[in-house]
Amino acid sequence: MPTPATARRLFLGRSGGLVLSGAAVALLCGNDALAATTGGGKMEDVSILNTALGAELEAIAAYQLGAESGLLQKPVLGIAVSFQGHHKEHAAVLAKTIEKLGGKAVSAKDKYNFPVDQLKTQADVLRFAARLEQGAVSAYLGAVPLFGNRDLAKAAASILGDEAMHWAILRQALGEVPVPSAFVA
Amino acid sequence: MRCQACHALAYDRVGPRHCGVVGRKAGSVAGFPYSPAMKKANVVWTEKTLDRFLISPLKMVPGTTMTYDGVPDPQDRADLVAYLKQAGKSAECVR
Numbered sequence: 701m702p703t704p705a706t707a708r709r710l711f712l713g714r715s716g717g718l719v720l721s722g723a724a725v726a727l728l729c730g731n732d733a734l735a736a737t738t739g740g741g742k743m744e745d746v747s748i749l750n751t752a753l754g755a756e757l758e759a760i761a762a763y764q765l766g767a768e769s770g771l772l773q774k775p776v777l778g779i780a781v782s783f784q785g786h787h788k789e790h791a792a793v794l795a796k797t798i799e800k801l802g803g804k805a806v807s808a809k810d811k812y813n814f815p816v817d818q819l820k821t822q823a824d825v826l827r828f829a830a831r832l833e834q835g836a837v838s839a840y841l842g843a844v845p846l847f848g849n850r851d852l853a854k855a856a857a858s859i860l861g862d863e864a865m866h867w868a869i870l871r872q873a874l875g876e877v878p879v880p881s882a883f884v885a
Numbered sequence: 886m887r888c889q890a891c892h893a894l895a896y897d898r899v900g901p902r903h904c905g906v907v908g909r910k911a912g913s914v915a916g917f918p919y920s921p922a923m924k925k926a927n928v929v930w931t932e933k934t935l936d937r938f939l940i941s942p943l944k945m946v947p948g949t950t951m952t953y954d955g956v957p958d959p960q961d962r963a964d965l966v967a968y969l970k971q972a973g974k975s976a977e978c979v980r
Binding site for chain 1: 950
């Protein structure tokens with residue numbers, strides 16, 4: 701099991717050189733997509749993106765907590781690092797899009813109120829992460845129909861798909877049925 | 886489950902805490918960065934107002950940062966409100 705310091709180095713080492721994939725940038729930041737977001741719906745879209753960004757920043761912090769807890773062992777630690785990297789990509793592209801739309805991206809909080817006292821084992825951390833991912837799936841599902849710009853809705857659905865995969869993998873790691881039903885809510 | 890994306894019972898997350906929400910004035914949790922729209926909503930959260938809000942948050946409070954499409958099923962909304970009422974009496978909320 702890595703020490704917290706080792707885990708932190710591993711974490712930062714893997715995610716520090718974050719490079720957004722061209723596809724991700726194109727999804728959210730393509731000029732064509734943004735050009736379609738004009739008029740009254742633009743600031744509503746910014747608001748939706750900012751709420752999503754707030755949740756992504758929280759997820760990044762949650763995975764950081766998990767990685768630094770010393771409770772995650774290989775290969776689970778590597779999976780968590782990978783998932784945190786995805787959330788960093790989501791956050792970066794959301795922030796960039798918000799700014800392109802003329803909004804101000806929310807920042808990460810100085811402190812998050814995570815249930816640290818309830819995290820005693822690897823399974824506790826996995827359940828905590830799984831709940832966050834499940835919640836994120838619900839949040840994106842509730843946000844997708846609200847976008848004025850359909851390209852942004854499509855991009856949000858792409859993120860939803862990624863987070864649903866995280867949720868399934870975490871359930872699998874917990875020994876649960878990875879995909880418990882045909883639909884998400 | 887769908888609420889837990891942004892809310893916890895006893896502490897603020899992306900959304901404000903849910904302990905004590907039934908009977909609370911909208912936009913009144915100290916220190917939570919509400920939208921101007923929610924601060925000015927002039928709503929007290931009751932079973933009735935929560936039900937109306939959950940149908941479509943953005944229709945009831947345009948400008949809220951609760952950018953969620955809503956809960957269309959009346960029974961689902963009733964269950965959610967009942968849960969919030971019950972949770973307000975739980976150990977997590979009353980300690």
